Amino acid sequence: MNVMPNPLTKDRSATHGSYLRLRDMILTGDLPPGQKLKIEELRSLLDTGASPVREALSLLTSDMLVERIDQRGFRAAPVSKANFEEILALRCMLEEKALRASLAGADSSWEEQLVLAHHRMKKAAQKGDNGFEEAHKAFHMALLANANMPMLERYCAQLYDLNIRYRNLAARGPRYRTRSVQNEHQEILEASLKRDADLAARLLIDHYRNTGNYLSSQMDA
Amino acid sequence: MNVMPNPLTKDRSATHGSYLRLRDMILTGDLPPGQKLKIEELRSLLDTGASPVREALSLLTSDMLVERIDQRGFRAAPVSKANFEEILALRCMLEEKALRASLAGADSSWEEQLVLAHHRMKKAAQKGDNGFEEAHKAFHMALLANANMPMLERYCAQLYDLNIRYRNLAARGPRYRTRSVQNEHQEILEASLKRDADLAARLLIDHYRNTGNYLSSQMDA
DNA sequence: CTGTCAATTAATATCGATATTTTATAAGGG
DNA sequence: CCCTTATAAAATATCGATATTAATTGACAG
Numbered sequence: 031m032n033v034m035p036n037p038l039t040k041d042r043s044a045t046h047g048s049y050l051r052l053r054d055m056i057l058t059g060d061l062p063p064g065q066k067l068k069i070e071e072l073r074s075l076l077d078t079g080a081s082p083v084r085e086a087l088s089l090l091t092s093d094m095l096v097e098r099i100d101q102r103g104f105r106a107a108p109v110s111k112a113n114f115e116e117i118l119a120l121r122c123m124l125e126e127k128a129l130r131a132s133l134a135g136a137d138s139s140w141e142e143q144l145v146l147a148h149h150r151m152k153k154a155a156q157k158g159d160n161g162f163e164e165a166h167k168a169f170h171m172a173l174l175a176n177a178n179m180p181m182l183e184r185y186c187a188q189l190y191d192l193n194i195r196y197r198n199l200a201a202r203g204p205r206y207r208t209r210s211v212q213n214e215h216q217e218i219l220e221a222s223l224k225r226d227a228d229l230a231a232r233l234l235i236d237h238y239r240n241t242g243n244y245l246s247s248q249m250d251a
Numbered sequence: 252m253n254v255m256p257n258p259l260t261k262d263r264s265a266t267h268g269s270y271l272r273l274r275d276m277i278l279t280g281d282l283p284p285g286q287k288l289k290i291e292e293l294r295s296l297l298d299t300g301a302s303p304v305r306e307a308l309s310l311l312t313s314d315m316l317v318e319r320i321d322q323r324g325f326r327a328a329p330v331s332k333a334n335f336e337e338i339l340a341l342r343c344m345l346e347e348k349a350l351r352a353s354l355a356g357a358d359s360s361w362e363e364q365l366v367l368a369h370h371r372m373k374k375a376a377q378k379g380d381n382g383f384e385e386a387h388k389a390f391h392m393a394l395l396a397n398a399n400m401p402m403l404e405r406y407c408a409q410l411y412d413l414n415i416r417y418r419n420l421a422a423r424g425p426r427y428r429t430r431s432v433q434n435e436h437q438e439i440l441e442a443s444l445k446r447d448a449d450l451a452a453r454l455l456i457d458h459y460r461n462t463g464n465y466l467s468s469q470m471d472a
Numbered sequence: 473c474t475g476t477c478a479a480t481t482a483a484t485a486t487c488g489a490t491a492t493t494t495t496a497t498a499a500g501g502g
Numbered sequence: 503c504c505c506t507t508a509t510a511a512a513a514t515a516t517c518g519a520t521a522t523t524a525a526t527t528g529a530c531a532g
Contacts, residue, residue, distance in 0.1 A: 042322060082487095091313060103515095182341060264514090324483070
C-alpha cells in the first residue's frame, strides 16, 4: 500500500501542479495584473524547478492569463475596461451560440446533467461552501455541454475564467457587493428544460450583462 | 562588430525559432496529424536543447496545433471532419462579427491598409510567389483589423491557421485542385470600401463556405 | 493459445549549473 | 544638468545529466 505524503500534493506532475496554483493565484488576484513573474521567485514559492514553472507559464499564455515577451520573461496579463468589455461581448456572442446548439440537440441525459449541476450549485450556495465557485462554473458549462462543439466550449470556459478574474479583482476593491443571482439561474434552468431557446438565450445574456455592467461601472470609480 | 552567422538564423530565441519551425511543419502537414512528437527527435531535428522544444510545444497547444497529455508527451493535433466543420462554423460566426465591427468604425487609414494588403496579395499571386500565403492571411486580417477587439482578432487568426492546415493536408491528397478566388477577394474588398457591411459579410462567409464545402466533400472520399 | 505479471527499454519530466541578454547603476563628456 | 556610454547586477534562456514514469517485451501460468 502506498501512503500519500500529502493529500494536496497529489499532483500529476510538477508542471501541472504549478499550472493550477499559478492559475488560481492570477484568477484570485493574488498575483495582481501586470505583475512581473520572475522564475526564481515562483520557483521558490512553488518549491519546484525552473522548468516546470516556465512550462506552466507557457501554458497559461493559452488562457490569456499570462503575457510572454520573448527574452524578457512573463507577466500577469494586464486588465483594462476595454478588455473587460470585449470579454463580456464575446461571452454573450459565443455562449448564445453554444446554448442554442446545446438546446437544439437536447436529450434527457443532458437534461439530467443540467438539473444535477444546478442542484449542486444551489446546495453549495446555501451552506456558504467555498466549492460554490466550482459548482457555478460547472452549471454554466453544463448549459453548453450538449453543443457538441469542443472548441466553442473551450473558448467559453476560457472567457468564463477571465470574467471571474475581473469579479475577484473588483471584490478586493472598496464598496463591492454581490448581486443575488440565484433566481436568475433558476429561470435559465427552467427555460432550458422547456427547450425555449429564445427565452433561455435572452435570460443568459441578461444575466451576464447585468453582472457585467455593474462591474464595468465599478471600474470607472 | 558582429557578423551574423546566417541571415535565417536571426532568431530572437531558440524557443521562438523552434516555435515557428514546428508550427510551420504542422501547418504544412510535414508533421502529420496525430503524430507523436518526441522531444529527442525534435531536439536533434531542430538542433537545439530539450527545454526550447518543450516550451515551443507548450506554446503550440495554445494554437490548438499540438495536444499535450500529462506525463506522456505531445502529439500533433488530430484532424476530423467534425473538427473541420466546427472551425468553419466558428470562422463564419466570428469573422462576420469582426468584419462588421471593423466596418462600423472604418476610417481612411484602415481603408488604405486594406487596399495595400489586397494589392500585395494580387501581386504575389501573379508572380506565383511563395509569399502568397502570407499575403493572403494579411489581407484577411486587414479586413478585421479595425474592429478594435484584440481577442476576437486573435481567435480569427487562430482559426485561419487551422483552416489553412486542412487545406494543406487536402492538397497533399489526390485530385485536389484550387478554386480561383481572386475575384471573390476583389468583391469583398469593394463591398468593404463601400462600407456595405451586409454585402461584405455575406461575400466573406460565402467565400469561406465555398472553399469549406469543397474541402469537406474531399474528406468523405 | 491467451491473458497476466515481471523485467527491460524508451521516453518524459525535472533538476542544477551555465551562458546570454536585459536592466540597473555609475562615470564621464557635452 | 542632461544625455550618452561603459560597467555591474539581475534575470532569462538554455544546456546536459538524472530521476521518474510509461510502453514494450518476453516468460509463465491458466
